[in-house]
Amino acid sequence: MTSVEEPPRSAGRVRDAARTRAEILDVATQEFARAGYDGARVDEIAARTRTTKRMIYYYFGGKEQLFTAALERAYGAIREAERQLDVEHLDPVAAIRRLAEVTFDHHERHPDFIRLVSIENIHGAEHIAASGKLDRIGSPALEVIRRILAAGQESGLFTADVDAVDLHAVISSFCFFRVANRHTFGVLFGRNLVDPGQREHYRTMLGDMVIAYLTADRAAG
Amino acid sequence: MTSVEEPPRSAGRVRDAARTRAEILDVATQEFARAGYDGARVDEIAARTRTTKRMIYYYFGGKEQLFTAALERAYGAIREAERQLDVEHLDPVAAIRRLAEVTFDHHERHPDFIRLVSIENIHGAEHIAASGKLDRIGSPALEVIRRILAAGQESGLFTADVDAVDLHAVISSFCFFRVANRHTFGVLFGRNLVDPGQREHYRTMLGDMVIAYLTADRAAG
Amino acid sequence: MTSVEEPPRSAGRVRDAARTRAEILDVATQEFARAGYDGARVDEIAARTRTTKRMIYYYFGGKEQLFTAALERAYGAIREAERQLDVEHLDPVAAIRRLAEVTFDHHERHPDFIRLVSIENIHGAEHIAASGKLDRIGSPALEVIRRILAAGQESGLFTADVDAVDLHAVISSFCFFRVANRHTFGVLFGRNLVDPGQREHYRTMLGDMVIAYLTADRAAG
């Protein structure tokens, strides 16, 4: 009755360990995002987990390593999303728009990731600098951008002088700001940047802006 | 006995008090910017001041109020910079470019303000929401943008469908991201967004992009 | 009715602070002596004091500084005892015997001091080395020994080749060992070195030995 498919006898524990690690990482991400690095409470993370505080230290070593692990996982997710990007069949304009939308959507869907990155910047990026996993990892999107820009510039559609990393920065800026600064922006200007009813508006606007920039006749400025 | 010319007897003290307040605020801004709200240490702020920790409580009430005061002062500075903005004599394109540059320059010059805003967003903008001084204060830039957009749209130079707040968000996004996320961006992509040698490049790029967006033929997208 | 003798109004607090410090030091000495540096519990020290654990950190800074302070006070006490030493009027033999007795008595009366010194040696004397108060403080007894030896050697009573520091080491050895190693010695040899009934015996023995050594004809060995 026990099929060969079944995991070995110790699998239960092993799977539990992996699940526990993942659970800790989930809760830690939320807690760090909620209150910042120093504001986050290891006790609180433990309390919202099926394990104890002790286990956090057993699995991760400490608060700092836990934060780094949460950051690594979050960056892994966006890299994965970018890796899924399939724009080879699209013309340069559509491809860039698609790229902007994927970036937009990922930021929209992962506000905690955005907060983690904000927090990491408050701390001078010390954790990713020391991570080894993230140091100079770049972004799969970059290679895609490079290919699209080359194609667009070759075909004469795009202005020739745009750099891939700069373009990535421009796209990220808007996506990031819209999520990261939504609170102060909302209070200051009375406008909710992440209002679902405005999502399509901003998504289009970003694409429009990038395309306009890439196809503009610089002499016009 | 005391002529009207004479300052009141406590004037020296009063001026000292004002100076002390300002000094505390300076140091607090740096300390909060350095380590985030919870990472900042009241002891550290006091140590780097000519007063004692007790005085911080005497003048501001507590850590939270001190943070709010620092934030209020920082926002006051950028509003002041925007108020200096004199673009009435410029054509819409030049005016928008000028506005973008002023915003760019202010962000460049006040990285601590940027960090304070990042931190405030980590905390859901609770301090400015409760501030009274900042709540819905908006931005002097906004009125300027509205006027420029109206002129540009009327003259047919600008595409008709751009909103002033949205444009402000776009400009702020890039200026903010470049400073706020320079650490993670630097480590991840090996590129220093605030490299002085690239400052003019990015300043121009922002203007180009905004102008391109405003003058674009949307049908092109 | 309140006489001028009375302490100023803030004296109560000040005296309380001094008393509290002293009380903490008393209890800390006992606790460190009881269990060694790492075995000692800050919580336990606090519990046996009229203050809280927090006050220990307020007054001393931490466990390590508390240990150092206890050590400094204990060394201060023996130096004071040695400073009381008045042997100028005695002949060299009686003077040396008196010195040995004072040393013997101080060790006898301060077993906690002995333990503190044992503990400090386990830790490589790092605390006194860093103390500043104790570093190379030497001992008042040393100068006394030097004078006695000089007198004794000059008069021909003492063998000429004995060094003051060496003699101090010899005297201290026995006094220290008798107290510090009484537990293992007792279990191993079934003899209580600090048995009150044997105190005079050991006190005399030490003097006899030292005198014998100082007055011996080395050729005899």
Place this chain on the structure above:
Amino acid sequence: MTSVEEPPRSAGRVRDAARTRAEILDVATQEFARAGYDGARVDEIAARTRTTKRMIYYYFGGKEQLFTAALERAYGAIREAERQLDVEHLDPVAAIRRLAEVTFDHHERHPDFIRLVSIENIHGAEHIAASGKLDRIGSPALEVIRRILAAGQESGLFTADVDAVDLHAVISSFCFFRVANRHTFGVLFGRNLVDPGQREHYRTMLGDMVIAYLTADRAAG
């Protein structure tokens, strides 16, 4: 198939087990000596061993038993050294000097043993008291001392009233103090008691002192 010459199948393991035990004991001795009983870390001991922490519990039961085992082995070594003592052919004076030298040399060569004994005394000798192996084991040296004293007293060379255990205490005092308290003594008096260049000096001094004491005319004191 298995000849009688062959070790039993488990011999390899058994020998390994014995070697592992010895290795653990070596490292434990160093670690306890380094930091005291409570300062020593089971993790550290395990890390410096080819086994795991779990094995320490498997072989010894716990930290306390491990300390006891280390102590037992160290005491076994000095007892063995004393057992090697061959002074039957020497005259009483030479014999006593030889005994003092052997004790001196053993202390010199086993500073970790000295530290273990210091630590054990900090803890009231509770481990050796409970050991069974060490309780009232005395010292082989004692019997030797007794015989030498008897011979020396009988021949009139030695003063009659010296007890063997007392003499053992005197000799041990100096040997022990010189090693155990070298750190505080060094810092306090600026003199290194275990300076190799002074070894012979102190070795001779101890012998001189003991002989002087044993041969002295008590009336002199």
Place this chain on the structure above:
DNA sequence: AATGAATGAGGCTTCATTCAT
């Protein structure tokens, strides 16, 4: 108006040990 002294509450971490095979 200004301040030195004191403090309650909670933070992160690490220890020796045992569970479960």
Place this chain on the structure above:
DNA sequence: AATGAATGAAGCCTCATTCAT
């Protein structure tokens, strides 16, 4: 006989704040 994974209990310390003039 031997072991990898897990853990309860407690450790030291530091934080923002208030007491009491």
